[in-house]
Amino acid sequence: MREYSVPVLVDVPASANLTDTVFQRAEQEPGAIVLRRKVGDDWTAVTAREFRDQVAAVAKGLIAAGVGPGDRVALMSRTRYEWTLVDYAIWSAGAVSVPIYETSSGDQVKWIVSDSGAKAIFVELGSHEETVREVLPELDGLEHVWCIESGAVDELAASGGEVADETLEERRSGPGTADLATIIYTSGTTGRPKGCRITHDNLLFTARNVANGPLELLFTVQDRAVLLFLPLAHVFARMIQIVLIETGTVLAHTPNMKNVAPDLQAFKPTFLLGVPRVFEKVYNGAEQKAVAGGKGKIFHAAADTAIAWSRAEASGGAGLGLKLKHALFDKLVYGKLREATGGNLSAAVSGGSALGDRLGHFFRGVGIEIFEGWGLTETSAPSTVNLPGANKIGTVGKPFPGVTVAIADDGEILVKGRHVFNGYWNNEEATAEVIDPDGWFHTGDIGELDADGYLKITGRKKEILVTAAGKNVAPAPMEDAIRAHPLVSQAMVVGDDRPFVAAIVTLDPEALEQWKASNGRESATLAELSADPAIVAEVQKAVDDANKAVSKAEQIKKFVILDIDITEESGHLTPTLKVKRNIVMRDFAKHIDELYG
Structure with a gap:
């Protein structure tokens, strides 16, 4: 281990x-x-x-x-x-x-x-x-x-x-520190929410070690x-x-x-707290505004330069040509993006799900560095976080002071530390299922630790799909990649006990309004757009991008675009925007069956 x-x-x-x-x-x-x-x-x-x-x-x-x-x-x-x-x-x-x-x-x-x-x-x-x-x-x-x-x-x-x-x-x-401070109920993606017993020590220990450790620079400006x-x-x-x-x-x-x-x-x-969906919307909104104003080529060139500059800085520094392009676009594009956030913002913390390499490098190239972290309610929020000056984009960082992270033989991420909750309220049976006799908290997430101690999340143990051919598929990375497309609201990969991997996709109503205006389709309904060849082609691009990161057996072969969005109000998302897979599988069983018809 x-x-x-x-x-x-x-x-x-x-x-x-x-x-x-x-x-x-x-x-x-x-x-x-x-x-x-x-x-x-x-x-x-x-x-x-x-x-x-x-x-x-x-x-x-x-x-x-x-x-x-x-x-x-x-x-x-x-x-x-x-x-x-x-x-x-x-x-x-x-x-x-x-x-x-x-x-x-x-x-x-x-x-x-x-x-x-x-x-x-x-x-x-x-x-x-x-x-x-x-x-x-x-x-x-x-x-x-x-x-x-x-x-x-x-x-x-x-x-x-x-x-x-x-x-x-x-x-x-x-x-005192051992006493209960709060009971925070889990989001309930797979059943009735469980109350996490969080003590004063859990919260204080975490807050003081994070603020004086990995994120100290954010609180000393x-x-x-x-x-x-x-x-x-x-x-x-x-x-x-x-x-x-x-x-x-x-x-x-x-x-x-x-x-x-x-x-x-x-x-x-001076800094911001967000989830990937927030940063995706910032990027997508800026892109769509530029395209609508006839400046799409400039924006895309600026975005590519920001990403290239960030990647170069992470691997030894950008060359003179790239530095000059970056400086030019800083005046034309990046400065306006920073000004839209008030002008003082230089850093942000992201959690909840994977941000993705492209967005991470884009925002760092723009001058707003995003530090991605990872944790659960049961770990009082963070267990790992990236550090200013040592931000490894594509990972969720290293354990913060006082925390030990381990990878079990089956790939599950285990955690120890004073930030780990003291059990589920009124549910000792559930507590025993996640905290083993050696004190390890079994997170249910699957991941990898690199040689420097940086953690990368690769999936969720309970969400691993096993196709009819016996191939194990982690849906989360592909779903995150598809959701990064500006027209996509939600994506859910399916394929458990099926012959191949497929996906359910919904469209973002806000992004569609701009798309309709730019394409002369102002009166088009969501049902019409979900079958529109141009929209289908855009979603296909998102699926193709997602497929690049996995083996052929894991690739999405077919997808369906729903003519409604899945939201918290519809009962398909938790308040933290996590998909309730069992509810989606139940309510859209007909659509899923048709994918395999």
Whole structure:
């Protein structure tokens, strides 16, 4: 078994918990700006003391409402200032937070609230409150429903005036590293979500070792600031939130994905957190805008130059000719792309799925370096991440300090470290299935470690397809390659027990609007476009590109383009945009059978 370890960089004392930094910084740097809150069109500064005072007030309100030490409090909201405020207030009351995606259905809310035994829930919007009220009769233990948009946070803060400071401090400082901080439910791609028990140590150990280790340079630049738009209910954004609070990096939020572009220009972040789909859309949008403006050739030449320059820099440096071309396109193209993100952005962190070599090199060539990492909810988000100055594009980096990664004989990635969760809530049987007697967490992902300790993900163990001819096929790399095409929304490779590998593809509605305008097909329906020879030819190009990376036996022989998109709303994607394979296989069985007709 091949393994690679990185020594611990920062220890965390047993008495520490996640609220310490908030309360200590308020005393040490009371005027330091730690967050910015959007009020109207303006970004209002929130100082360390102001944030601490608001956290303390809401925590006192929770105590006055009867929330006790260790009680679970759910939080269902989009990414916004109050998410962070309430999260830290729950911890300051000595309680445990349970995030719920704002897109969750009534059944999903009922399961998470009932399974976690939540005593109270914060919801953001009236529609969220309606969802909770619908299932409230079946939730015997739920005593409070507080709606953020209805002013419940301010009311709760005002209601705790009788709670003494000493009582709050006793509650706040009571939990130590071994105590439960949050229960985060998995996305549920293969069944009912499981609650991951995440301790204060899991989160603090990870945050401090990442921030002082591989990503230290991102948190030491002048006027550092981050705009969060990914769901804080997901462990990835949640961990970054904690890193930002721990490092004093200015944090802001945008709850609406449609506002990301203008908010980036107004807020001017120094680095960004994203998933591959976000970076794909940035690239595709820039490409389509250039083509529509008659500058497609210039853009494609600039993109090829950025990629070539990045590859050359990774292998000894670009030659004079390439440097001159790169400098020219920096003025014509790259500078405008950077300006679209606010002008200060030079780095980003990507996770969730594979970014792909081409995008990684493109953005580095443009001047925005993306550091890809990897992890799961069970590992408190990251287990590996690439490093500034040692970014090996195409990998998910090396273990961060205090983590050991190993590759089992069957290719499964195993992990050890203090960032590994302490088991599934109310499900010891499932816990025993993933943590072996030697303490290794079995991730379910398949991968490879190179000689320098960099990890490459090659598939998901449960998603490996075995064709009728006995060929093992990892679908994820091919799916990622197909999804990189601007017209493609989703792709799912099939072929289990079938004679050959095939794929289901859906089209991106936003990209189609631009395509229709550029091709004189404004009135065409999605059903018509899914069978349009020009569209089919474009998808065939994406499939051909994906096939280049695999053996002949693994190549996609046929595909079908659906006349609908598969989305979270349709029930086919998780909130983190992972495909629910079993649901897609069930709902589109007829289409799959026709591929093999």
